Amino acid sequence: MTTAPTPLRVIKARRTYYENVVRTLKTAPISAWFGMIVILIYAIFAIFAPWLAPHDQSEIIGKAYQPAGEACWLGCDQIGRDMYSRLIYGARNTIGIALITTLISFMVGGSLGVLAALQRGWLDQGISRVVDAFLAIPVLIFALMMLAVVGKSIVNLVIILALLDSTRVFRLARAVALNSVVMDYVESAKLRGEKMSWIVFKEVVPNILPPLITEFGLRFCFVFLTIAALSFLGVGVQPPTADWGSMVADSKTLINFPVTTFPYIPAPFYPAGAIALLTVAVNFVVDWFLQRTSGLRDGE
Amino acid sequence: MANDTKRVKGDILLEIKGLKIDGKSDDQWKPIIKGIDLTLRRGEVLGLIGESGAGKSTLGLAAMAFARPGCRITAGTIVFDGMDLTAADEAQKRGLRGSRIAYVAQSAAASFNPAHRILEQTIETAITHNIMPREKAETDARDLYKRLQLPNPDTIGTRFPHQVSGGQLQRAMTAMSMSCRPDLIIFDEPTTALDVTTQVEVLAAMRNIVEQFNTAAIYITHDLAVVAQMAHRIMVLRYGNLVEEAPTREMLKQPTQDYTKSLWAVRKLEKPESPNSDIVLSINHVDASYGGKVKVLDDVSVQVPRGRTVAVVGESGSGKSTLARAITGLLPISAGDISFNGKKLSRALIDRDRDTLRRIQMIYQSADTALNPRQRVRDIIGRPLEFYLGLKGADRDRKVVSLLESIELDETYIDRFPSELSGGQKQRVSIARALAAEPELIICDEVTSALDQIVQEEILKLLMKLQKDTNVTYLFITHDIATVRAISDEIVVMHKGKVVQQGLKSKVLNPPYPAYTELLLSSVPEMDPDWLTNLLKKRAKA
């Protein structure tokens, strides 16, 4: 082999990461753009809630069920708190709790899934059988049961849902990791004598990240909807913390009465609509991701 | 190809003029067929040959006025027996398909409906098109099975597709295409998925039946030697264009285009053998099995001389790839031993030290799966440099560039991802990754099988050049005899987990042969239009 010193020139990457992102975004369909803008707006409201909301989430500013007007322009709830402010705080609380839950679920389920796929053998068998049993119980039902045992609190809610959801993440992470593990490039790394950590983080993880990110969006929606449902059922997020699911439940009687002031929409539809809009937005973005994830190419 | 004169007698059956077909990729229509004329007479067999992406399958289906989803015919006329198919409506086209123009697909296993019996599917067209009553169709199908030399022709039809072998299924599909006695049959790579010894039987059966019924056919393949046995006339396609068209014998004798010549490029390579008694790898009485049941390797002994190429050849299931796994330690052997440089290798990969691992490298059949799609060439080739030789930063990059030069790629490739490389370039990068470890032995597992002929030739030449430069040893696993001839010094023939024969190339490829070697070697199609005819005569005599 030639060993003559070759002058080393700086060879630039053909396209920077930033350029790739811009190129990709340009090809996004309208639905995906709509989704991304909605998510961005929600994020702004969630992060800057204390500055954007006119009142605190537990501050009583008017009469019970006060109709919309100048003082509170979406009306007041059953004990006279400002609906609009609670809606904004709700973004922070509901999205925050769902996000933390999903993150924990991915850390636990994702790492166990990859580990099981790489190690196979008894470890894989053991975890997989336990997970199979958990998969046979619907999440909402199991969460209800566990909340009955350990009692209602946000921490309990997060832990229970994260653990339940991690069984679903485990299944997917294991499946995609298995697809990657059987590839010749992983065998090649083993033959080279690489350590397990290299194989996991340099060979397998970069390849399973795109499907896992897509799945993160879907799992987030699922967790978010489950938390909303549990709160709606009165066993999720507890007062006085503002939360969209419980806000729907608290104001549900208002649906039977006509609304005489602008914008003529019964109160439960604000928080319910807020939930629906976010999940629709995330789904639109995920749908676009799903359609283009097959390409791992640099740009084009 | 017995009767060349027949083709001039027939009337024109199919005439395609100025055909253009677009295919959709990434939401854009791109041309697949770029204006092709084709004429076929009654009883004539036309070979369509070309490499991947040539558009030959698309053209074959167009003869049935059929475009796959994502394809559309944009220009040209397709006239079949006086009827313009591009102007015909769906009902008219349906009336022709199956009854007057039939199709034989590459994968019979996937193209038979798993839910119905073979006989049922064989006679389906005859019955749905009201060509003959069921009883007559069934009797006829059994007769066709017999003519195609299927075992138990009277009862094989009652079986389901998954119950018979690939070669039998391919013949059953030929019977299916023949059931309405069509004027034209499209054969789309019908033997590509078969082992070479099975291929001979299927080819013979197909040619025989086409001749018996004087059916015209379009035979699509990438293998010139195969098409030479079947076709009266050959069209060479490339990138949707016609390269050359000539009667078979003429085409083989004096091709006018360089591209046509390149189609048998590998066959013209032949490395002179050179013996060497310095053994680098010695495999002694090795057994191996998956899950401890059936022995995949049974008492295998192979000696690999230093700086030479030993080709391991065999059909699917011969255990040749398992041998590679046993040497590398991926599949620990259950008996025998393997010595490298005179020292015994640990059976399991995990017990081998880094320097031993460095000395034995492996190159895979599919560079698509062997290169991590998320790593750039810099890291793919650079990792072994870093891992084994401790090179870092600029030193490492300098060495990567010099390795790129040795595989005839320039330094601009260093920042590419595998998806930005062609098939041949990917395989070159795989070679560079193996070379980076400065190994003594490289195991090449079918490294050229997934490549087009001309690329195969380049890769084989590159491997030989690198062997000259570095004195590296190759253990070359392949099913392709032409490749074996091209690069080996010694040959090991394997069959059902056993070594049938090992020796210098000149000895193995020349008589006297052990029985299996003879069967294997004689089954490899040659660039001679009379090869199949002669072989069948010879086998009939024996």
Next chain:
Amino acid sequence: MNLVLKTVLQRLGLGLITLFAVSIIIFSSLQMLPGGYAQNILGQGATPETVKNFNHELGLDRPATVRYVEWIGNAVRGDFGNSYSGTTGTIKRSVSAIIGPRLFNTFFLASMAAIIAVPLSLALGLLAALYRNSWYDRIINSVTLTTIAMPEFFIAYILVFVFAVKLRWFSPLSTVGEHTPFLEHIYRAALPALTMTLVIVAHMMRMTRASVLNLLSSPYIEMAQLKGASKAYVILRHALPNAWAPIATVVAFNLAYLVVGVVVVEVVYVYPGIGQMMVDAVSSRDMPVVQACALIFAATYITLNLLADIISITTNPRLLHPK
């Protein structure tokens, strides 16, 4: 032995093992509290004496294995013990007696939704697959994607608002009793059934479309087209015999989804089913009721998936006609 029978029996066995594992999980959920269930219910102020009495009264002081065997043995015979909320007095309310009529109501509601949703979504999904990329397909795709993303109670309240409050066709509350006549029951359960239909049709339709497309891309379908078969013939003769397994999977998956969705919908419409009962029991931490409900939900879920698998096995030609 017959291969199909063998595979079905294997699958049944696996289903039983799963059910057993699930029952253990459900039963042992009670043991998971660090301070014990009684301490949690009675609060920090409870004296050891009260805790002991409470535990004894509920039988919680006996070994868990003994109690499990008792519990599961009785459960198999339909006896889930007595509700905690009734045990303080002299009258004991048996869980089975409370569940019985409500279970009927829930299955009534779920069946109504299934009878509308299954054929509707199979038909819509098949059409979307056959006319892939047409305007119909695109519109259906966006609409279903939107519907899937919505929480059940949002859809429910929209229906209440439109059909009960504005149009006054139905009552916003679906109260039924043991003596409600059949037709009246259907009328009163119409809104909740419609809600659940909307929730699962979107899911089911998308899954149907995907699996039909997957099926239609098989080489043997192309082969049938190349043999000159008409579109209808290709679908009926070549696609359908291979479609039972994917269809069964889609239907079972969505019916299982429906079983869960019933909880929220029952609460919205105050429909007296076991979903609503379970939520009440969770609030009052009435564990025997909660566990009984969880077991029923899980058993339904497992049974549905088991049925789908058995249909797949019994229609698989490779198993029906082994080599």
